[in-house]
Amino acid sequence: MKFNISLNDRNTYTYKAYRTLTDELLKQGKTTGNNHSENMIHYTRMNVSRMKRWDKRAKINEELLAKVKALPAQKWLVISEAWCGDAAQNLPWIHKLAELNPGIELTIILRDENLDIMDQFLTNGGRSIPKLIALDAEQDVLFNWGPRPALMQETYTRLKEEGLEYAEISTTIHTMYAKDKGEAFKAEFAALL
Secondary structure (H helix, E strand, C coil): CECCCCCCCCCCECHHHHHHHHHHHHHCCCCCCCCCCHHHHHHHHHHHHHHHHHHHHCCCCHHHHHHHHCCCCEEEEEEECCCCHHHHHHHHHHHHHHHCCCCEEEEEEEHHHCHHHHCCCCECCECCCCEEEEECCCCEEEEEECCCCHHHHHHHHHHHHCCCCHHHHHHHHHHHHHHHCCHHHHHHHHHHC
C-alpha cells in the first residue's frame, strides 16, 4: 500500500514536542482535540504520569534491540491524542525503539486533526489509537500496528462484547499494562520487525 498523503501542511510533532504540547495544554486546562471536559483533562493528567513512568522504566531487551538496529531507514508515523490511555502506555515504548536506530524518523500527528489518515488505518472499523504506520523511503507502508498489544486488544474486545462499561474495561486494560511491564509490546515488535 502506498501512503500518498503529504504531511507538509499538517501539525507534526517529535516525541519531545508532543510531550511539551501536552504539558502546555494541561497548564491551560486543556488537552488535545476539541473536548476539554474535566474527564478528558483527568485522563490527560494520568497519561502524563504513565508516559513519565515508561520514559524512565522501559527497557528494551537484546533481541528487540538487535532487530531495531538492523532496520533500514524508515519513517514511523504515529496517530495519537494526549487523552488516550493506550497512547500513553505505548508511545514511550515506540519512542524508545525509534531512538535505537538513527534511520528511524518518529513523527506524531493528532488523530482528530487528521481523520483522512486515521480512516485509512481503522481497527475493527473504529478510530482507535495509537496507530503506528511504518513507511519506507518510497512511502510504501511496511506495516501498521495499534492500538494496543494483542493481549490487551483481545481482552478489550471480549469485555466490550460482554457489555461492560467503558470505565471497567479501561481499569482492566490499564491493570494489565501495569502487570505486563511492556512484555507483550516487546514480544509483538520482536515478531513484527
